[in-house]
């Protein structure tokens with residue numbers, strides 16, 4: 264087994280099992296980069312080992328349709344020679360749509376699986392898909408059997424005793440795995456949350472009650488990946504006699520697929536275009552928006568900035584945040600809700616009493632139930648930073664598992680099973696691959712540093728017109744500033760900069776005469792070095808400084 268990627272984060276999931284000359288891969292997701300990686304769109308798993316062994320790769324099995332489990336297929340499939348992909352119906356629909364967008368649909372083969380699927384893969388593997396609950400339909404745990412040993416991949420799950428629009432977790436099938444699981448890879452997202460995750464039906468009822476009492480427009484911010492919630496919201500709209508307005512491309516796509524898959528049923532007449540909204544009374548409208556994390560260009564944020572073409576906040580509007588707050592977004596979300604309230608909206612956020620949001624990841628009680636159902640011999644917490652996995656391990660120990668039977672692994676770590684116990688094997692290459700725009704490749708640290716500097720401090724450039732004959736400056740140096748200082752308000756600093764540039768030039772000219780060698784490059788380097796010192800001293804900022812000598 265190799266925990267190739269996504270071990271220590273929520274994103275970039277990709278693991279594989281190897282036996283003899285065959286490999287089966289589980290999930291191929293991407294991650295969004297942290298704030299400090301400028302211009303990087305995605306991080307994907309490093310598949311250099313798999314690429315070297317691509318004739319061994321027999322299949323990629325997908326636990327569910329979320330992008331942290333499927334988003335890297337676009338880049339990984341070509342590298343591995345397009346092995347077949349097995350995915351549940353909903354995930355298949357999402358993957359097919361993406362592949363069409365990328366014009367790869369002719370090469371990619373996605374085979375649909377369901378709760379009854381058990382597949383033979385290659386000569387050595389058998390994979391059983393077990394239906395579970397998450398926040399997207401057709402989510403699975405996957406049980407992979409090989410002649411040497413058997414590995415269980417929990418996938419993202421919660422134990423929902425009353426899911427809103429899908430069957431419950433297949434308890435029977437999980438229980439039947441007891442005694443057969445040599446290692447279980449268990450997700451750790453909510454390992455520190457005590458108790459049981461609220462059921463989607465409960466959320467559905469609470470939202471219904473809340474919305475039915477409203478007299479004005481209701482605007483709900485929800486994750487477009489939380490398909491179960493979208494179902495609840497659509498049903499609430501129908502029952503409270505409100506038409507649905509969608510704002511945000513990703514939401515439209517999710518609803519579209521959910522309708523195609525008959526997971527969500529809405530009559531066309533219930534779906535209103537933003538531009539037609541004004542024809543309906545306020546109490547007949549439910550607006551679903553992207554932007555629960557205050558993403559710059561998402562609908563709710565644009566509404567809060569009064570930039571949205573069709574949706575303008577007015578008194579009597581209620582904004583409901585039916586989503587969790589990703590910690591690094593909290594301050595932007597707060598600023599966004601500040602603006603919404605200032606515009607006159609009422610605001611309701613999720614709270615313990617209201618319970619209008621529940622994630623698709625189980626809390627401790629859910630995890631305990633899962634563990635009790637499958638009773639694996641060894642456990643490996645994945646899908647979360649080390650702190651999450653550490654607490655996950657402690658949970659298992661609390662529930663009676665021997666501490667030495669729970670392994671904390673790393674990205675790229677291989678584990679070898681001898682039929683009885685597991686030992687750490689070699690580490691393979693696992694440094695994330697950065698995807699920049701449409702290209703693939705290793706963006707160097709220097710490029711990233713430049714982007715960071717540009718975004719924080721801007722750019723300041725010096726243009727020197729130098730005579731080719733005597734190397735004297737013709738006229739005065741010119742300066743251009745972008746995102747650094749406002750030139751008109753910085754006369755003093757500019758004068759100081761000009762003096763410094765003149766001094767450096769004079770100095771350079773004298774020395775060059777002495778040495779009878781004129782190196783423009785030297786002049787440029789000195790100007791940039793001295794200027795950055797001066798600018799830092801005066802402004803405590805570090806813009807990128809560019810000198811052009813013409």
Ligand SMILES: [Zn+2]
Nearest residue numbers: 327329397419
């Ligand atoms: Zn998920």
Ligand SMILES: [Zn+2]
Nearest residue numbers: 329331332419
């Ligand atoms: Zn996930």
